[in-house]
Amino acid sequence: MTLAAPEPLADVYLPRPARVEEVTPLTDAEIFFRLRAEEPGMVHGLPGQFLEVTVPGIGEAPISISSSVTRRGHGGDDWTWEMVVRRAGNVTAAMHRLAPGDRIGLRGPFGTHFPVDSRETRGRDLLLIAGGLGLVPLRSAIQYVLDRRRDYGRVTILVGTRSPADRLFIGELAEWAEAPGVRVLETVDTASPDWDGHVGVITTLLPRVEVDNARTTAILCGPPIMYKFVLLELHKLGLPDARIWMSLERHMKCAVGKCGHCQINGRYACQDGPVYRYLDIARTPEAIG
Ligand SMILES: Cc1cc2nc3c(=O)[nH]c(=O)nc-3n(C[C@H](O)[C@H](O)[C@H](O)COP(=O)(O)OP(=O)(O)OC[C@H]3O[C@@H](n4cnc5c(N)ncnc54)[C@H](O)[C@@H]3O)c2cc1C
Numbered sequence: 001m002t003l004a005a006p007e008p009l010a011d012v013y014l015p016r017p018a019r020v021e022e023v024t025p026l027t028d029a030e031i032f033f034r035l036r037a038e039e040p041g042m043v044h045g046l047p048g049q050f051l052e053v054t055v056p057g058i059g060e061a062p063i064s065i066s067s068s069v070t071r072r073g074h075g076g077d078d079w080t081w082e083m084v085v086r087r088a089g090n091v092t093a094a095m096h097r098l099a100p101g102d103r104i105g106l107r108g109p110f111g112t113h114f115p116v117d118s119r120e121t122r123g124r125d126l127l128l129i130a131g132g133l134g135l136v137p138l139r140s141a142i143q144y145v146l147d148r149r150r151d152y153g154r155v156t157i158l159v160g161t162r163s164p165a166d167r168l169f170i171g172e173l174a175e176w177a178e179a180p181g182v183r184v185l186e187t188v189d190t191a192s193p194d195w196d197g198h199v200g201v202i203t204t205l206l207p208r209v210e211v212d213n214a215r216t217t218a219i220l221c222g223p224p225i226m227y228k229f230v231l232l233e234l235h236k237l238g239l240p241d242a243r244i245w246m247s248l249e250r251h252m253k254c255a256v257g258k259c260g261h262c263q264i265n266g267r268y269a270c271q272d273g274p275v276y277r278y279l280d281i282a283r284t285p286e287a288i289g
């Protein structure tokens with residue numbers, strides 16, 4: 001079954017009620033949430049898409065969907081979404097005060113998605129590269145791919161984090177590495193005394209992986225600085241810009257192409273992003289920064 005990107009609800013401005021089902025701190029600054037829709041009619045969204053989360057009385061913030069539509073428990077109108085929220089300002093701090101049972105609002109899903117269900121990826125080797133909080137949206141794509149493992153070739157997942165204390169989804173990284181034909185390599189920029197894994201920026205992992213440039217599609221999710229250096233390495237490996245995809249986060253408010261907060265050189269990232277094929281933005285210097 002091929003899943004088309006879902007249309008957001010007709011009234012894209014109206015937050016729909018949802019309940020907080022699980023709240024689990026992952027690090028000092030990031031909390032994992034599971035949210036459940038309280039009304040029929042919402043859809044889950046595809047990897048790379050985001051929801052606008054409203055904390056009543058405080059405000060709204062765009063947050064990536066970290067779970068996959070392919071996971072059990074999703075179906076009919078009984079939707080749950082997983083997210084990880086880093087404390088940044090008012091809305092995210094208010095989210096950090098939420099407890100199971102609290103009510104919030106959700107709008108969306110919005111934006112473009114990673115090409116997990118297209119000829120860009122089906123039958124191809126995948127190189128999935130996550131830096132820092134980029135693992136949150138990329139986890140949705142990873143779950144999707146692992147749930148449809150036979151549709152893809154070799155899967156290589158590279159994960160880079162600032163320090164061992166900032167690592168996300170530690171147990172899941174080990175589970176993913178157990179899947180057939182899946183390789184997971186992790187690195188931290190700075191080690192702690194108890195870290196015996198790889199140390200170095202994420203590009204130092206690339207010489208350790210085999211990339212068949214004729215068969216590989218790369219999907220990147222991380223900070224702009226990561227894109228800059230990873231792109232240099234992918235180009236050295238001979239990967240064409242048409243087979244490199246990335247998510248570009250911008251300040252967003254309305255998510256429906258009205259407020260202009262998310263503009264990248266006249267383009268609205270909430271509409272034709274956040275996921276882009278690199279070929280389409282390679283000539284937009286503002287995109288990568
Ligand atoms: C498509 C998309 C997906 C996102 N997914 C996630 C996610 O999964 N988890 C998560 O924790 N955050 C995510 N963010 C970032 C999150 O939306 C912002 O941190 C949040 O809006 C900040 O709102 P606030 O009211 O808490 O802070 P504010 O008071 O609005 O801002 C606090 C600080 O954060 C800065 N800031 C706000 N938004 C951004 C932004 N987009 N990029 C860089 N700096 C920003 C402000 O300039 C300020 O310095 C995503 C953003 C976008 C656009």
Ligand code: FES
Pocket residue numbers: 251252253254255256257258259260261262263268269270271
């Ligand atoms: S967030 Fe308002 S136009 Fe994109």
